[in-house]
Amino acid sequence: MGLRTPEQYKDALRDGREVYYRGELVPDVTAHPVIGKAVNHACIDYQLAEDPRYRELAVVSDPELGDYSRYYHIPRNTEDLLQRSRLIAASTREGATLVVLIKEIGTDALFALHVVAEEMAKRGKPEYKERVRKYYELCRDRDYGVAVAQSDVKGDRGLGPQGQAHDDYYLRVVEERADGIVVRGAKTHTSVLTNTDEVIVLPTRAMKPDDGAYSVAFALPAATKGLKLLASSYGGIPKDPFEFPISASHKMMETLTVFDEVLVPWERVFLNGETEAAGFLALTFVKFHRFTAVSYKLPLLELLAGAAQAIAEYNGIERAGHIREKLTKLATYHATVQGLIFAAAHNHEVVAPGIAVPNTLLTNVAKYQFASNYHTAVQMVQDVSGGLLVTGPAAEDWRSEATGPYLEKYYGGKKGTSAEERVRLLNLISDLTAGDYGGYQEVLAVHAEGSLEAEKLQTYREYDFATAADYARELAGIKK
Amino acid sequence: MGLRTPEQYKDALRDGREVYYRGELVPDVTAHPVIGKAVNHACIDYQLAEDPRYRELAVVSDPELGDYSRYYHIPRNTEDLLQRSRLIAASTREGATLVVLIKEIGTDALFALHVVAEEMAKRGKPEYKERVRKYYELCRDRDYGVAVAQSDVKGDRGLGPQGQAHDDYYLRVVEERADGIVVRGAKTHTSVLTNTDEVIVLPTRAMKPDDGAYSVAFALPAATKGLKLLASSYGGIPKDPFEFPISASHKMMETLTVFDEVLVPWERVFLNGETEAAGFLALTFVKFHRFTAVSYKLPLLELLAGAAQAIAEYNGIERAGHIREKLTKLATYHATVQGLIFAAAHNHEVVAPGIAVPNTLLTNVAKYQFASNYHTAVQMVQDVSGGLLVTGPAAEDWRSEATGPYLEKYYGGKKGTSAEERVRLLNLISDLTAGDYGGYQEVLAVHAEGSLEAEKLQTYREYDFATAADYARELAGIKK
């Protein structure tokens, strides 16, 4: 085994998981009008493996293991990292710029767990290594979708886990039993868990020596007693595909993931009280996951440039100086991120047990270049497009005899173009930049996979200031 | 007479106007679920006159004319301009950052028509002056709401009115009759006309000598035969006030305004074939209207700074260095625009017939400072707020016994704050920056009342490069 069909994936989601939407329990996520859309979107990760155009990219054929999803392939070298990056970009491109994520994020966590468990073994805690290996094989062999719950709800962001209004603002172990640990707390912004088989839970930050109860990592099936998923309603309105060409068909769900006294069996516990390893695990996950993040941003950046070019053509202004200026900036933006991803993959570091970690400095710089310039890019695309992004007609207006002919007549652009096509393109840009999907992408740009400040902090830590400062002192004639 | 009540305003809208929404004729705009919201929002301009807190600002008591709306007061000096600016800001503040506009924009056009008609009289066309005066008095004395239709649909933006795929991409006169002119064409992005009494139609740009048919300005009642209003569906979904604290209650409508062989009586014609005056009128309107625009942006800028400050407090990070950096930039942004508006009012120019025109250079610079920095400001507010902007719970989640207690417990912030209040504030910021209202504001920032390029062009024209270059040559030792 190793590859499931989309239908097998969907069937497995009818497992009694406790998902709430607008306060009500959802009996079958695949049948829910909003979450069902997210399920269909997530199927892309399975469809790619069946699609001849992508099969080679999406599937690894191993003499021993047989076929399995490339997402589960542990990267050993530059080419592995680049193939993974291309696969992530390809699935997101199929997803109309919305990342699929159900295999992407989970494997990032699994790679990090391998690295940390290896290190823990060196430090005299050998048990995690075997647990991680087995859990990884389970997920790979069953072709699971795996979510990751990392962000604690945090309460007062100026404080750590302790000293808060109550002790559960960070997820924690409240009991150790013979059969496992019992955890309580909640994780927020958990993506795709409404529709994955499993969830891996990681600490959100470095911990202090007395934060032992909060230094915990583990995995659970989505359908676990006490695990409650409160789905976000954001962007959940019904949408016409004419008006919302992206978001009418593509959706990702986030949940407030509540752990109400949940038992985790020992074989699924990957960290438990080792405070000094909490930050290491959090950070190692992030090293992989930011590389995933920048990889899946590429179709978005391409679409910004492409949509701007296309609408400029319809509007007859593609040769105007200020339009070319903006198109060039969008191209520069895309190429910068793409070039840095490439460099990050090449300049990777191989860490025990033989896993290629993308260059942390370059990955963070790529992510920062993406995130810090996103809103300005949106501004340029909106600028090129025109006000019709927010004043345009509805699908029904085109069908109406009373109004349709006027739209056909008056919403045309350059001679030889079709008014409907022009409006379709404007609707795409409106969906992409000016509706809730646009807002979602903006907020994701500055918060998902680490905030701007997190990227800056990591850049600051990774850059070799010591060598640079030595060069300065040398030129200044300062003796060492 | 001179002041209507909100109810009188609403009653007058049931006048048989031909408004379409999603392809269907709207029998009564005040009763329509979406347009009715816009009607209620527009009432603010009438409510202010009745509100003791605003009455002095909103009403002019003239010994001869009696009480009338200050919007109709022709500005003669700095204080008039500042009072007008304050009134516009106050009504927008009441409108929760959404401009009311039904008196603001129309009076901008009326002021411009006065200036142009005066100039036309000097050039030997005295008839417009009296028509404008009478029409102005009609609107003022009946306390009308007046829309302005300026933007032509344009077709190929690289061309002017002629040479397009068809001749109606710019509104034009197709017939002159004894009783008036007949016009055909369409204006786009027409704001508030679904719910004003009247509309003033202005040319969108300077015209060439053979563009006579396109050089036309006039006014019409909203309910005029052949005048068809195709309302935009953007942002028209039903909204819960908990999740959308602004846009659940506040709405502005735009229309594609079709003139299907519409007769305009001569006394309402203010320009007809004088090609050399088309650009003058378009630009004079814009001089007033950009000042209105920057004035109504102030509550929005204040809210960006205030919301960021408030959420930072709930999150317990208001003292963090990078948060203060962002708060300071938001404050700088607000203060810059505010200071420049003030300077523009003071450095006004009085033009015949004695109307104070806000300084064009400073008004455009204020508008540009607003528009070019808006998306970056949004980025900072989203950055300070956190990802919950797009992953938060619905109103029903709070009321549900299954989910409400978890939200109460886990969405708290700094000790002593309420989880619900924190989420309310996040919902406000989400509505303001990440939903369709947020997208609307972004697109408006770069397109409404002139695009970024239009503001730059006007700045370029108004700046005194000649004097500056003389200074350079003088210092360079170049003899004149």
Add this chain to the structure above:
Amino acid sequence: MGLRTPEQYKDALRDGREVYYRGELVPDVTAHPVIGKAVNHACIDYQLAEDPRYRELAVVSDPELGDYSRYYHIPRNTEDLLQRSRLIAASTREGATLVVLIKEIGTDALFALHVVAEEMAKRGKPEYKERVRKYYELCRDRDYGVAVAQSDVKGDRGLGPQGQAHDDYYLRVVEERADGIVVRGAKTHTSVLTNTDEVIVLPTRAMKPDDGAYSVAFALPAATKGLKLLASSYGGIPKDPFEFPISASHKMMETLTVFDEVLVPWERVFLNGETEAAGFLALTFVKFHRFTAVSYKLPLLELLAGAAQAIAEYNGIERAGHIREKLTKLATYHATVQGLIFAAAHNHEVVAPGIAVPNTLLTNVAKYQFASNYHTAVQMVQDVSGGLLVTGPAAEDWRSEATGPYLEKYYGGKKGTSAEERVRLLNLISDLTAGDYGGYQEVLAVHAEGSLEAEKLQTYREYDFATAADYARELAGIKK
């Protein structure tokens, strides 16, 4: 009395002051090749009073006091502030964008001393008020040039006055005697003291309760025993006016100002141990001085725009889209600062004893807009100008028969322009942006009259976040 001639000013500088240049005592500053240039530059503040074009602006004719320099006029209202701002801009314009400063900065300090002494009197220390008044009248009536020494050398910037490598990193009182106080320490970046009559010494920051010895303010003649002025050598090379049209003739001196056990008579002591007033005085001075600062930046900003426009004309590219884009940005930059200065003057606050203080928020925002955008403006001017800024010919090349004709032939620009004029203009821009004068202006932009961080801090403090946050909470439906 009240107005001196430039010659009287220069004569008074031969007073035995202890000035060192490149390690050597300067016997007569007016005759020194470098400092003498600064003396001549400083004369502008006296020449203006004699120049019919400026006399009305530069001189106040008081029925009681007779004529005196407007710099000494205590601002009481908007018009006083605007006149002062115009005078500062005018003298700087005469100074070819280099501020004159010898009366500007001293009067800023005198105004601040009035405000603080008034407050001290309220707090039960009446003696300072009379001392300040008398000292102010002395300076005004003798038409003195007055420097201000504020910046301590500071040592470790992460610490305050105490805990440093030695105790003199901040100037301090080391002895109190019957005839006065004895001070030790050094101030850095002291402008113009090589060529003023007097110096006012102010604390550089707020002090803590045990920093009494460091909480000191006073005034001294430049020629005082123990007061040693170590002049900076920066930019002191001989310069040909053809190659350096600005800096060959204009210079400002800075000194490390050493107080080597200097006695200050009691009547010249304005603060002595009142730790709580040190920050108040430092800040009040800055409120006036940042307004001075932005005022004197205006000719610089005008020259950037004007030089770019002029060289673009010589190069034949003034109509190119990207050139106009840059010219427009330079115009926007200039207009933004100018508009904010205007607004700051109007929105002043009158503080006891009746002095108009420019609006602190708007002044800081103006300064920040200037300072944060300066390098980008330089980039644009260099971009428009071309590489010849740093590869151009010398004055001798033009005079040489071997090379002159080639320059004449090959350095021409647009038809009808003169090669020499074009190169003169390029030399001006090179001097302004690419030589040591250019570097001086860049560093001044980010450090003089408060760093970027200081301006941001003040903006943060002055902005009304409380009202803004209330607005946010109100819209969010949060009850007070």
Add this chain to the structure above:
Amino acid sequence: MGLRTPEQYKDALRDGREVYYRGELVPDVTAHPVIGKAVNHACIDYQLAEDPRYRELAVVSDPELGDYSRYYHIPRNTEDLLQRSRLIAASTREGATLVVLIKEIGTDALFALHVVAEEMAKRGKPEYKERVRKYYELCRDRDYGVAVAQSDVKGDRGLGPQGQAHDDYYLRVVEERADGIVVRGAKTHTSVLTNTDEVIVLPTRAMKPDDGAYSVAFALPAATKGLKLLASSYGGIPKDPFEFPISASHKMMETLTVFDEVLVPWERVFLNGETEAAGFLALTFVKFHRFTAVSYKLPLLELLAGAAQAIAEYNGIERAGHIREKLTKLATYHATVQGLIFAAAHNHEVVAPGIAVPNTLLTNVAKYQFASNYHTAVQMVQDVSGGLLVTGPAAEDWRSEATGPYLEKYYGGKKGTSAEERVRLLNLISDLTAGDYGGYQEVLAVHAEGSLEAEKLQTYREYDFATAADYARELAGIKK
């Protein structure tokens, strides 16, 4: 043969070349106080080959050809490009951030000539190929320094070669003779030709069909009759190494290079009248040369970050939030350019006759990222450093008994640091950013190896807008 010593290089410069400095003929460039400094700086390219630390990088040992300078190694693959890039960075690092260039630029031109001559051969002009090969071997085997003269003086930049005030604003062929062509005109900004053996002359732009006389490329020895080098005086003042740690010892010369009826023998003519190839050659050279350019910027970017870090440590503020923010931005800047260079080398294109051309899109994006952010980086470094950059003491001040002890006492920083070291570092930063060397680097950033606009134009041309726009249309539901 193949490798010369620095002395051999210098000896060869005494060849009778006609160099003028400040209007006077320079009899021996190696002995000239300014140009001699440039000669010594240029020696670095020869020293590296003798330096054990660099020999492997600087020298290629070929079984057939023996040892020769790696600069002359024609790049065939990624590793060749990266080695070349590293060598360029290493020599520039030795040159204290000033590029050496005497082999870098000439080989860029030689590579381009190979590509163009190959193409010309395909088009039926086989003669150039052999000439280029022979000339390349001559330069390589004699280990020549080779300048490139490309920028014409241009006159009116709004025009091409024709229609100007005179016909020589672009270099042109004025006669064809049996022994060669005679050229007239001038090239500007020619770097290093005062001290190279040879110069290659290339067209500066694409030419029109009737611009045949201007479509010319060739090579000449520096000492050729009629070839007159008018050296720029910029930055040519004597400098103390204490105050100017970089520019006291490092210098590059530019010339106005006049071709006063210069005969070029046929075997050195590489283009003559083939108008359609002029732009191809200009652009191909630029493709190599911009890659050289970004490579040699790396030590500069490292120094900006390193100097900021080092001075922050001396000042005791290296942990302050706003300092870390700036350090992080400097690190991001460096890493971005470095990553993009790496990606450009990897994604090269191999063109006939088998030469690896760095990826044009990524190279231009790297260059643009460098150039567009340079002034802002300078601003940050100046900001971190403090005002002492332009108010600091001279070397003599330290040696003087009267002033030295005060400097020692008062210019200290954090406890345990040396005042002199701190001032040395400040002098380095002053030299780097605030004196004429700083200005030189600023102007180079926006003009050398193509202006910002040139980089943008190339980015616009290379980016695949067609594919991106197709993606947009596909998502918008627009059928092809």
